[in-house]
Amino acid sequence: xxxxxxxxxxxxxxxxxxxxxxxxxxxxxxxxxxxxxxxxxxxxxxxxxxxxxxxxxxxxxxxxxxxxxxxxxxxxxxxxxxxxxxxxxxxxxxxxxxxxxxxxxxxxxxxxxxxxxxxxxxxxxxxxxxxxxxxxxxxxxxxxxxxxxxxxxxxxxxxxxxxxxxxxxxxxxxxxxxxxxxxxxxxxxxxxxxxxxxxxxxxxxxxxxxxxxxxxxxxxxxxxxxxxxxxxxxxxxxxxxxxxxxxxxxxxxxxxxxxxxxxxxxxxx
Numbered sequence: 001x002x003x004x005x006x007x008x009x010x011x012x013x014x015x016x017x018x019x020x021x022x023x024x025x026x027x028x029x030x031x032x033x034x035x036x037x038x039x040x041x042x043x044x045x046x047x048x049x050x051x052x053x054x055x056x057x058x059x060x061x062x063x064x065x066x067x068x069x070x071x072x073x074x075x076x077x078x079x080x081x082x083x084x085x086x087x088x089x090x091x092x093x094x095x096x097x098x099x100x101x102x103x104x105x106x107x108x109x110x111x112x113x114x115x116x117x118x119x120x121x122x123x124x125x126x127x128x129x130x131x132x133x134x135x136x137x138x139x140x141x142x143x144x145x146x147x148x149x150x151x152x153x154x155x156x157x158x159x160x161x162x163x164x165x166x167x168x169x170x171x172x173x174x175x176x177x178x179x180x181x182x183x184x185x186x187x188x189x190x191x192x193x194x195x196x197x198x199x200x201x202x203x204x205x206x207x208x209x210x211x212x213x214x215x216x217x218x219x220x221x222x223x224x225x226x227x228x229x230x231x232x233x234x235x236x237x238x239x240x241x242x243x244x245x246x247x248x249x250x251x252x253x254x255x256x257x258x259x260x261x262x263x264x265x266x267x268x269x
Contacts, residue, residue, distance in 0.1 A: 047191065048198035051165040056158065056202035063154055063210045070148060070217050079110045079140075079224040085231055088115060092235060110140040110224075114232045126236065133232045141225040148217045155210035162203020169196025 045052060076082075084107050091099045097119075104116035117136040118129040173192035176184040183189075 043194070044198060044201070047194035048165065048202060049168075049195050051161065051168070051195075051199050052202050055161055056165075056199065056206055059154055059158055059161075060202070060206045063151065063206055063213075066148075066151055066154075067209075067213050070151075070213075074144060074148070074217055074220055074224075076224060076227075077109075080228045080231055081107075081109050081111065084109055084111055088112075088235060110137065110228050111231060113140065114228060115235065118232065118236070130233070130236055133236075134229060137225055137229045137232065140228075141221055144221045144225075145218070148214055148221070151210045151214035151217070155207045155214060158206035158210065159200075159203045162200040162207075165199020165203070166196040169193060169199065 045057070048056070084103065087103060088100060088111075091097075091103065100115070101119060104112040104119065114133045114136045118133040121128040121132045169192050172195065173189060176188050176192060180188075
């Protein structure tokens with residue numbers, strides 16, 4: 001996703017440079033270039049009225065902020081980090097269960113949370129451990145899905161807001177025609193039509209990236225959740241042998257599991 005964001009940034013810079021070069025190619029006078037930029041701002045922002053200035057443009061900024069945040073938080077290193085997976089596998093194979101418990105508490109990834117929930121059920125058998133881990137993966141995926149849902153909401157609401165602006169512009173146009181008793185001034189017609197079209201433009205400009213990136217992150221969450229569940233299942237073989245030994249120890253000594261959860265669900269090594 002970071003590559004996509006970088007590519008979009010490069011494209012934006014390229015468009016700006018092309019626009020600037022074109023403006024300077026037409027007339028090398030700085031005032032002409034400034035007037036051209038001012039006209040673009042007037043056509044695509046000011047003409048959109050309050051709906052564009054105070055609703056659609058803030059929504060576009062919110063969309064960019066959400067994309068950046070999700071690009072940072074929804075990635076493999078935050079959900080199924082390779083280093084953590086390798087360390088967990090090594091510790092489990094070496095039966096260093098205290099180290100496993102310590103790592104799952106210190107590490108904030110979904111994989112560690114999943115293994116920690118399995119460890120908490122170690123005294124109840126492998127089936128209970130597996131069920132707890134799958135439930136944890138499902139809950140984590142649900143949290144991430146709810147997190148990206150804002151992009152879906154923005155993507156669906158923005159065109160409706162743009163359509164609202166279009167309706168307002170058309171109402172103003174027909175009102176101007178009625179007040180003029182026929183055909184109003186061309187400038188007034190242009191302003192009303194501009195409001196209708198610019199709000200539609202901004203509504204689509206916000207909605208298309210928001211829905212596209214929402215679909216991207218939804219697929220990424222599904223992929224990473226599946227990878228997390230698969231990795232936890234591969235580690236389950238080592239956890240099963242640990243569970244069997246702990247159950248036997250409990251029957252022999254009557255002691256509780258050393259990985260029993262506290263109030264927050266954190267295993268104690």
